[in-house]
Amino acid sequence: MAQKPSIPKGTRDFNSETVAKRNYIFDTIKKQFQVYGFQPIETPSFENSETLMGKYGDEGDRLIFKILNSGEYLKKISDEDYAERSETKLTPKISEKALRYDLTVPFARYVVQHQNEIEFPFKRYQIQPVWRADRPQKGRFREFYQCDADVVGSTSLFQEVEFIQLYDAVFSALQLKGATLKINNRKILSGIAEVIGAQDKLIDFTVALDKLDKIGEEKVKEEMLSKGIPDNGIAKLQPLFELSGSFGAQIESLKSILITSEIGLKGIEELEFINTAISQLELKSAILQLDVTLARGLNYYTGAIFEVSAPDGVKMGSIGGGGRYDDLTGIFGLQNMSGVGISFGLDRIYLVLEELNLFPESVLENTKVLFLNFGEQEALYSLKAVSQLREQSINAELFPDLITSGKQMKKQMNYANKRNIPFVVVIGDEELKSKVYSLKDMSSGEQITVSLQELQEKLS
Amino acid sequence: MAQKPSIPKGTRDFNSETVAKRNYIFDTIKKQFQVYGFQPIETPSFENSETLMGKYGDEGDRLIFKILNSGEYLKKISDEDYAERSETKLTPKISEKALRYDLTVPFARYVVQHQNEIEFPFKRYQIQPVWRADRPQKGRFREFYQCDADVVGSTSLFQEVEFIQLYDAVFSALQLKGATLKINNRKILSGIAEVIGAQDKLIDFTVALDKLDKIGEEKVKEEMLSKGIPDNGIAKLQPLFELSGSFGAQIESLKSILITSEIGLKGIEELEFINTAISQLELKSAILQLDVTLARGLNYYTGAIFEVSAPDGVKMGSIGGGGRYDDLTGIFGLQNMSGVGISFGLDRIYLVLEELNLFPESVLENTKVLFLNFGEQEALYSLKAVSQLREQSINAELFPDLITSGKQMKKQMNYANKRNIPFVVVIGDEELKSKVYSLKDMSSGEQITVSLQELQEKLS
Numbered sequence: 076m077a078q079k080p081s082i083p084k085g086t087r088d089f090n091s092e093t094v095a096k097r098n099y100i101f102d103t104i105k106k107q108f109q110v111y112g113f114q115p116i117e118t119p120s121f122e123n124s125e126t127l128m129g130k131y132g133d134e135g136d137r138l139i140f141k142i143l144n145s146g147e148y149l150k151k152i153s154d155e156d157y158a159e160r161s162e163t164k165l166t167p168k169i170s171e172k173a174l175r176y177d178l179t180v181p182f183a184r185y186v187v188q189h190q191n192e193i194e195f196p197f198k199r200y201q202i203q204p205v206w207r208a209d210r211p212q213k214g215r216f217r218e219f220y221q222c223d224a225d226v227v228g229s230t231s232l233f234q235e236v237e238f239i240q241l242y243d244a245v246f247s248a249l250q251l252k253g254a255t256l257k258i259n260n261r262k263i264l265s266g267i268a269e270v271i272g273a274q275d276k277l278i279d280f281t282v283a284l285d286k287l288d289k290i291g292e293e294k295v296k297e298e299m300l301s302k303g304i305p306d307n308g309i310a311k312l313q314p315l316f317e318l319s320g321s322f323g324a325q326i327e328s329l330k331s332i333l334i335t336s337e338i339g340l341k342g343i344e345e346l347e348f349i350n351t352a353i354s355q356l357e358l359k360s361a362i363l364q365l366d367v368t369l370a371r372g373l374n375y376y377t378g379a380i381f382e383v384s385a386p387d388g389v390k391m392g393s394i395g396g397g398g399r400y401d402d403l404t405g406i407f408g409l410q411n412m413s414g415v416g417i418s419f420g421l422d423r424i425y426l427v428l429e430e431l432n433l434f435p436e437s438v439l440e441n442t443k444v445l446f447l448n449f450g451e452q453e454a455l456y457s458l459k460a461v462s463q464l465r466e467q468s469i470n471a472e473l474f475p476d477l478i479t480s481g482k483q484m485k486k487q488m489n490y491a492n493k494r495n496i497p498f499v500v501v502i503g504d505e506e507l508k509s510k511v512y513s514l515k516d517m518s519s520g521e522q523i524t525v526s527l528q529e530l531q532e533k534l535s
Numbered sequence: 536m537a538q539k540p541s542i543p544k545g546t547r548d549f550n551s552e553t554v555a556k557r558n559y560i561f562d563t564i565k566k567q568f569q570v571y572g573f574q575p576i577e578t579p580s581f582e583n584s585e586t587l588m589g590k591y592g593d594e595g596d597r598l599i600f601k602i603l604n605s606g607e608y609l610k611k612i613s614d615e616d617y618a619e620r621s622e623t624k625l626t627p628k629i630s631e632k633a634l635r636y637d638l639t640v641p642f643a644r645y646v647v648q649h650q651n652e653i654e655f656p657f658k659r660y661q662i663q664p665v666w667r668a669d670r671p672q673k674g675r676f677r678e679f680y681q682c683d684a685d686v687v688g689s690t691s692l693f694q695e696v697e698f699i700q701l702y703d704a705v706f707s708a709l710q711l712k713g714a715t716l717k718i719n720n721r722k723i724l725s726g727i728a729e730v731i732g733a734q735d736k737l738i739d740f741t742v743a744l745d746k747l748d749k750i751g752e753e754k755v756k757e758e759m760l761s762k763g764i765p766d767n768g769i770a771k772l773q774p775l776f777e778l779s780g781s782f783g784a785q786i787e788s789l790k791s792i793l794i795t796s797e798i799g800l801k802g803i804e805e806l807e808f809i810n811t812a813i814s815q816l817e818l819k820s821a822i823l824q825l826d827v828t829l830a831r832g833l834n835y836y837t838g839a840i841f842e843v844s845a846p847d848g849v850k851m852g853s854i855g856g857g858g859r860y861d862d863l864t865g866i867f868g869l870q871n872m873s874g875v876g877i878s879f880g881l882d883r884i885y886l887v888l889e890e891l892n893l894f895p896e897s898v899l900e901n902t903k904v905l906f907l908n909f910g911e912q913e914a915l916y917s918l919k920a921v922s923q924l925r926e927q928s929i930n931a932e933l934f935p936d937l938i939t940s941g942k943q944m945k946k947q948m949n950y951a952n953k954r955n956i957p958f959v960v961v962i963g964d965e966e967l968k969s970k971v972y973s974l975k976d977m978s979s980g981e982q983i984t985v986s987l988q989e990l991q992e993k994l995s
Binding site for chain 1: 539540541542543546547549550551554555558566569570571572574576577578579580581582586597598600601602603605606607608617620621622625626629630632634644647648649652654656658659664668678686689690691693694696697700704815816867868901902908914915918919922925928929930931932933934935937950953954
């Protein structure tokens, strides 16, 4: 019985046009990763469950795709355990492998496992799919690519500077002007929490602060109050709500708030270093902006925090992000390995380029010339020319089926049209005899008769 | 507690050197796929289980990696079923998705699902990983890439001709000379079985014949006899064991065997067509060879069968294979869609290139120049030059940490050495003042002082 074919929800088939556009983005990112001295690594699609579980919080654990053990997987379970009929109990026994949830944890695992073969600081990039059992929705998929670049083994702030340049370089190469690179520092968030007496409420505090854009100053204050942050502490935040002007001006305001916090001032110092360097190096198309409300996976980052917004006018969540984490490899037993990294959101960048019409036309170029097929002898004569063209790296095709009717002829012309093939070659008795080729330009309709040499030149 | 990091058996981490070499092969294959007019598609890593199950035989079903349903996956099971404690019963209820086992079945599903958007004949290529819960061994992995090109929607034998050329083009581009492209035709196997009265024992017959190389003529005959193939039938095979000489000469011998079999003669006609065309078009580096013992997934192919052997002297199983199948999409409800395709075995081609030392040195080029880091001011001055170089697509790095001791200096030089970075730039007070750069050639040890302009020229 024929099955009605479909694919699992949250997954996608990509046709050749989409693959070509996606590869354009991948190739552009990859090129810049290499220009910046990053080296590629790849890790397996699935890891041992214990490598992944417990690294992304309870919600993450739930969203990890688990792979069923092969063979008689029920044998390992005691009668008692089986009788309990509990997923929590059963899952770790019947599933020992799981699909990669992100590229960061596998990278940490890789660094620890291969530490003796690696030259530190280790600048690696990784472009691979990840899988999450999330509820699919617009722009959110169960299989999607991450494009990450990280450095581990150096605490130098020049890394942060270079990552900002790298973002700028990629967006410039993609002709995407006006992306905003928002930067913050975890130490500044800690400092503010300290100053307002909310050290123990850092998460509540940042969750509330993060909503400033959406709900406004008053509501943010209310939320903080409701979370038990003292009134006089909140009052000290006033300058934070009035932050404006240049990066430098905002830094000055922040200083006045954080004057009593050692860690806060350290965060300011780091931001100033980065901003000074970037001012001197200059960005080509992106804008660097301080955003003290930026938190992003707070428990994870220890220094700089990055997030990238699409250019004004394009409605889209963040198209990239990253930051510094001081103890990523600690979970796998390698201490004191500071790292910093950034990520590009492929799917969203795709949507932005589509919306702004920024994919170059050349991306969709595929076959340059189609040879129509008027008979076995003609086809063989054509294939010789096709072979020559291909050796010159000219994408060429012979239509495989013979033209035996006007309908077939129309079909082959139609094929060229639908595939956006710009040229068609027609070989009849005349051409065979004189060893020439009739070349038709599909857009102008113009037809000329040329030698093989001329054909090559025309199509190069 | 720190976990000792490891990866699941049968999977691999790839370091940057290996990724670069693998990408060299992928890119070479992809380039030729495009030159031949194939278009890329991609399908999801996991499919609905019913798409895959039952398509690869019982053994295949066992080797498919199944993904555990998310959430309360035990709820769907009746108490009765649960009490049975049977994997066969449980698996389809707790797992509704499975990892791709090959690229062919997902491709068939794709064609049927998207038939209204596709221009036929549809020439597609697909380069993606597949997963099999096979016992890992040398050269056999649980995650590995397949590189497939297929055409569906045409019965023209010119496709077979072009696939032979495509194999030749890829191996030529890889500088791999002397690969043997073995070809057979399912119709010839059917014809032989018919002639010797073993139509109903086609598989026994071909399994025995397939062993000719390994066990020799007598043992093959014994095996056939033991499987119930009649003595007088086996006697008719004699010319088959004596096949030798050119493709054409072997074809003539085959004709004498198959004279009474309509399907056998049809197979010969097809082979002759292909051989004639290839003789005229000429191969550049591969050798086309008739091999009537070639069977490969017999139940699947209906016409041509291909298999590629590495050049003589390299011990390696087949490095590629393929053939024509007349009803691939039938399982998904689309009848009469003839297809033909080939596959490249990435992992084995990698091993062959490694053994024959055929990877070009340029494949391993990464960073061209490292700027040592003698202080903040020097680093900023360096980063300006680094940025300029990067804009010229020259891969450049600044060592992130400051040199504060002779040991640090040595570490940075060491980093350049280990990373195979051919040039190092040193910036001291002098260079800063005169706005120049001291460029050291790491292989010759030679050091020259240059302007930024000269630096760019030198490194381009």
